[in-house]
Every structure is written in structure tokens, then in C-alpha cells.
Amino acid sequence: MNTSTQAAALAMFPLQAHALGFAAGEKQILDGVDLRLERGSFTAVLGPNGAGKSVLMRLLHGLLVPTTGRVQWGGLETRPAQQAMLFQRPVMLRRSVLGNVIYGLHVQGVAAAEARQRAQAALARVGLVHLADRPARVLSGGEQQRVALARAVALEPAILFLDEPTASLDPVATRAIEATLAELHAQGTTIVMVTHHLGQARRLAQDIVFVQEGRVTEHTPATEFFRQPRSTAASDFLQEELP
Amino acid sequence: MNTFSDSFSTALSLLLNADAHLYGIVGLSLRVSCIAVLLAAVFALPLGAMLAVSKFPGSRTLTVLINGFMGLPAVVVGLAVYLLLSRAGPLGQLGLLFTPTAMSIAQAVLVFPLIAAITRQIVEDAWLEYTEQLQSLGTSNWQAALTLLWDTRWSLSTVMLAGFGRAIAEVGAVMIVGGNIEGVTRVMTTAIALETSKGDLPLALGLGIVLVVIVLVLNAIAHFIRSWAARGGWK
Numbered sequence: 222m223n224t225s226t227q228a229a230a231l232a233m234f235p236l237q238a239h240a241l242g243f244a245a246g247e248k249q250i251l252d253g254v255d256l257r258l259e260r261g262s263f264t265a266v267l268g269p270n271g272a273g274k275s276v277l278m279r280l281l282h283g284l285l286v287p288t289t290g291r292v293q294w295g296g297l298e299t300r301p302a303q304q305a306m307l308f309q310r311p312v313m314l315r316r317s318v319l320g321n322v323i324y325g326l327h328v329q330g331v332a333a334a335e336a337r338q339r340a341q342a343a344l345a346r347v348g349l350v351h352l353a354d355r356p357a358r359v360l361s362g363g364e365q366q367r368v369a370l371a372r373a374v375a376l377e378p379a380i381l382f383l384d385e386p387t388a389s390l391d392p393v394a395t396r397a398i399e400a401t402l403a404e405l406h407a408q409g410t411t412i413v414m415v416t417h418h419l420g421q422a423r424r425l426a427q428d429i430v431f432v433q434e435g436r437v438t439e440h441t442p443a444t445e446f447f448r449q450p451r452s453t454a455a456s457d458f459l460q461e462e463l464p
Numbered sequence: 465m466n467t468f469s470d471s472f473s474t475a476l477s478l479l480l481n482a483d484a485h486l487y488g489i490v491g492l493s494l495r496v497s498c499i500a501v502l503l504a505a506v507f508a509l510p511l512g513a514m515l516a517v518s519k520f521p522g523s524r525t526l527t528v529l530i531n532g533f534m535g536l537p538a539v540v541v542g543l544a545v546y547l548l549l550s551r552a553g554p555l556g557q558l559g560l561l562f563t564p565t566a567m568s569i570a571q572a573v574l575v576f577p578l579i580a581a582i583t584r585q586i587v588e589d590a591w592l593e594y595t596e597q598l599q600s601l602g603t604s605n606w607q608a609a610l611t612l613l614w615d616t617r618w619s620l621s622t623v624m625l626a627g628f629g630r631a632i633a634e635v636g637a638v639m640i641v642g643g644n645i646e647g648v649t650r651v652m653t654t655a656i657a658l659e660t661s662k663g664d665l666p667l668a669l670g671l672g673i674v675l676v677v678i679v680l681v682l683n684a685i686a687h688f689i690r691s692w693a694a695r696g697g698w699k
Contacts, residue, residue: 312594315590328602328603356697357697
């Protein structure tokens with residue numbers, strides 16, 4: 222990252238949601254969400270299925286336009302480019318593994334030679350250099366998610382959103398993703414991740430946002446959350462945890 | 465059945481002896497239809513892709529129209545292009561009527577809706593899968609359309625082959641705008657129609673065999689591309 226992009230990354234934070242709401246037709250999916258995420262934080266978004274976690278991520282990332290309230294980046298409403306998102310099901314373009322990673326850089330206007338170099342570095346980071354020339358769509362789910370992660374990492378985002386990135390992956394692939402996330406966070410990337418895996422939230426997150434029935438019931442430091450959540454919804458949720 | 469077997473053996477000898485007259489007609493057919501498909505594709509591919517990725521005023525109507533026009537009767541297309549290109553028509557000054565160019569234009573008009581409609585369908589299917597990821601990366605509509613055209617290139621190449629198959633096999637449009645002039649605008653289908661009515665069955669049958677073989681080979685290539693692309697994860 223050069224100094225101007227670094228300055229831009231500084232100016233992006235805090236990321237704030239003000240009375241954020243989203244309705245699909247008659248159905249109110251998210252309502253009255255106030256949230257403040259600081260630079261360099263690692264936030265896990267927890268909550269039951271259908272609580273509105275994914276919609277919250279998409280609103281913050283800018284894939285959805287809120288029906289009420291607003292999202293602000295460092296006090297402004299313009300959507301910064303330095304962000305990336307990983308989806309539960311990785312979307313692989315009909316290209317090679319390297320081609321998939323280069324594509325993201327290409328869209329952001331990075332010159333071909335530099336894009337290639339950065340893409341290769343990103344693949345090295347997720348341990349997939351040996352698959353660079355393979356068509357991405359024939360890889361396993363775990364490998365595809367790592368390609369998606371490399372594609373995101375190559376963009377050097379100031380903030381990375383993840384929507385249940387390891388939900389359908391085996392433990393080995395999950396560990397590989399978690400290791401890269403921890404590394405990215407240590408290097409200063411702000412991370413927001415939806416997960417159903419409480420152990421994962423414990424291992425990685427600094428703070429927890431708990432969502433239930435379209436509302437954020439609490440935003441608590443992780444250690445405190447797992448010791449004693451503030452909201453009854455969250456404590457009920459934690460008690461349901463399987464061994 | 466004597467006529468058939470006699471004609472058949474004469475047709476085969478024409479084919480095997482590389483009869484110049486016969487292969488001249490085949491060559492013109494291939495040329496006219498190739499140009500027609502390329503001409504149609506230049507407009508149909510971007511239109512199909514744009515209809516798939518962006519909803520603009522009238523896009524739905526346009527989609528319905530294009531789908532409906534997939535089954536346009538060739539003679540009607542021929543008539544319309546004839547009116548455009550005839551001396552008194554709006555493009556009459558170009559003097560294109562009764563030339564191979566006119567035939568290519570007519571076939572291009574004929575296969576344009578076919579290529580545009582199937583392109584829209586293929587691109588839209590891929591777009592449904594890609595939407596969130598491309599929006600997340602910050603891709604504009606134009607970039608998305610180009611990305612999808614590139615990513616579905618193997619499926620689209622089979623669409624082009626289908627368009628070519630329709631173009632080279634049609635007779636009504638090229639008959640009207642080409643005029644079936646020997647050595648100038650006589651293609652396989654118009655020659656078959658003429659030679660049959662004249663009673664020169666061997667030549668008609670020889671051309672018929674070539675035409676069928678071309679269509680079969682096209683379909684075989686399309687099938688091969690589809691299965692190869694699916695196996696390699698390119699589809």
C-alpha cells in the first residue's frame with residue numbers, strides 16, 4: 222500500500238451504521254441498527270438463522286441500499302473502494318485460478334504486469350501457487366474459498382467482510398482460512414465476519430455483534446461476551462451451543 | 465427408385481471429382497453465411513449481454529421481441545431486406561440488391577434475434593451467479609457484460625454455430641435478395657431448389673449431401689465444445 226491509499230484507508234473509519242434498516246417488500250429484515258466499527262477491529266457477527274446478519278453485511282459493504290438509515294465511512298456516505306467481501310459460496314469466474322485473482326485487480330485498474338505479480342503473491346499467501354493455472358471451477362470447495370480469499374487479499378482492502386466463509390468447508394480448509402484471516406488482521410486489516418461457529422468467533426474475534434430478529438441486541442468485547450453476554454437473546458443463544 | 469440411386473451415384477462422383485461448379489456454389493454458401501453470422505454477432509452479442517445485466521426502459525419489451533423474432537419466416541426477412549435494398553428503397557443507392565452482400569445482410573437479419581436471445585439467456589444465467597461478486601469488486605455494467613461474454617465464450621460459440629446452421633440452410637431470404645444468379649448469387653439451397661425443378665437431380669442431390677454434412681459437422685463441433693467446456697470447468 223502506498224501512502225495515498227494508506228491515508229484513504231485511515232479516513233474510512235470508523236464505519237458507522239445509523240438507524241440502519243432494510244425491508245424486502247412487506248418484510249422488515251433489519252431495523253434500527255446502530256453500529257460503530259473501528260479501524261483494525263475484528264468483529265464477529267453472531268445470531269440465529271434469518272436474523273438479518275447477511276443483509277447487515279451487504280448493507281455495510283454496499284451491495285444493498287438501505288431502505289432506512291445510512292452507512293457512513295469516516296463520517297462520509299461515499300463508498301470507499303478499498304473493501305472486499307467473501308461469500309459463503311465462493312463465486313469462481315470461468316477462468317484459471319490466477320485469472321480469477323487478476324480479475325479483481327483488473328477491475329480496479331491495476332496495470333497488467335503489476336496485477337500478475339500481486340495475484341501471484343496473494344496465491345502464495347493462501348498456499349495455492351501450485352494451482353495457479355488450473356481452471357478455478359474444478360477445484361474443491363475449500364480451494365475455491367481460498368482462491369476467493371486470495372482475490373480479496375490481492376486488492377489490499379482496508380476492510381474485509383466475510384459471510385460464513387467456512388460454513389461448508391472441512392476442518393483443514395477452515396484452519397487455512399482462519400490462519401490467513403488472523404495474519405491479515407495482525408497486519409492491520411479490519412475484519413467483519415458472520416459465523417455460526419462459536420469456536421471460530423472465540424479464536425479470532427475481538428468483539429461480537431449479536432443480531433436477533435433484525436436488531437442488534439449487543440456489541441460487546443469477545444471475552445466479555447463469551448463470559449456473560451449482556452442481552453438475554455445472546456445468552457439464550459450461547460446456551461444452545463452444541464459440544 | 466432408379467432416379468434416386470442414379471442421381472446418388474452421379475452426385476457422389478461430382479463430389480469426389482471435385483466438380484468446380486458444385487464446389488463454387490458450396491464456397492459461396494459458406495462465405496455468405498460466415499459473413500452473415502459475424503455481422504449478426506457484432507450486434508447481437510453486446511445486445512444480448514446488456515439485456516442480461518441491466519434493466520433499462522424498454523429492455524423487457526426488447527427481450528420479448530427478440531425471443532419472438534427467433535422464428536422469423538425467412539421469406540418475410542427476404543422481402544423486408546429486398547424492400548430496403550431495392551432501387552426505390554432507402555438503401556437502394558448502395559446497389560447491393562442481387563449481390564452476395566445482400567444475401568449476407570438478409571441472413572444476418574434472420575439469425576440476429578436467434579443469437580441475441582440465446583446470448584441473453586446464457587449471459588443471464590451466468591450473471592445470476594456472478595452478480596454479488598462482481599458488484600463487490602466494483603464492476604460497472606459494461607465491464608460485467610464484457611466479463612460475462614468472455615466467460616461464456618464457449619457456450620456462445622455453440623450459439624454462433626447454431627446461427628450459422630440456420631443461415632446456411634435457409635432458402636427464402638437469399639432467393640429473394642440474391643436472385644439465384646448463376647456464378648454470382650447461387651448458393652446451395654437456391655441451387656437445390658432450381659436444379660430440382662429443372663430436373664438436374666444429381667447436382668441437387670450432391671449439394672443436398674454437402675449441406676447435410678455441413679449441418680451435421682457443425683452440430684458435432686458444438687457438441688464437442690459443450691462437453692469439453694463442461695469437463696474443463698469453463699462452462
